[in-house]
Amino acid sequence: MPVDLRSCIRYVSMNKILVINNDFDTMVLLKSWLEKKTYKVKYTGNQNEVPKIIKEFRPELVIVDVLQKDVAEQIKSDKKTRSVPVLLMTGYTLRQKNYQLAVDDTIEKPFNLPLFEKKIEKLLQKG
Secondary structure, three states: OOOOHHHHHHHHOOOEEEEEOOOHHHHHHHHHHHHHOOOEEEEEOOHHHHHHHHHHHOOOEEEEEHHHHHHHHHHHHOOOOOOOOEEEEEOOOOOOOOOOOOOOEEEEOOOOHHHHHHHHHHHHHHO
């Protein structure tokens, strides 16, 4: 049976993304959408699980909801994980909140999916 090399290459090059959000429905939707884009995804709503997941899963990008912004600060303050790009999801415009956070980029809800995808790709290239 012939092997499709494109599918092998896609599997090998799957980037790993960790989604941290306290809204289970949002996490499931993001996981499904990201997996369709060929990313390998783990998610959690429990901030206490994040260090263990990062150590074991070794994500190349972390997507964090604004309500769990403390996790982003923990990631960026740890010398072992500070190089991992962090994308902050927020329902606030940046004009509404004065964020001085340790994140690499932000995306406002509701998501513009093409823009969201471009931001993800840019951060993965950076990381």
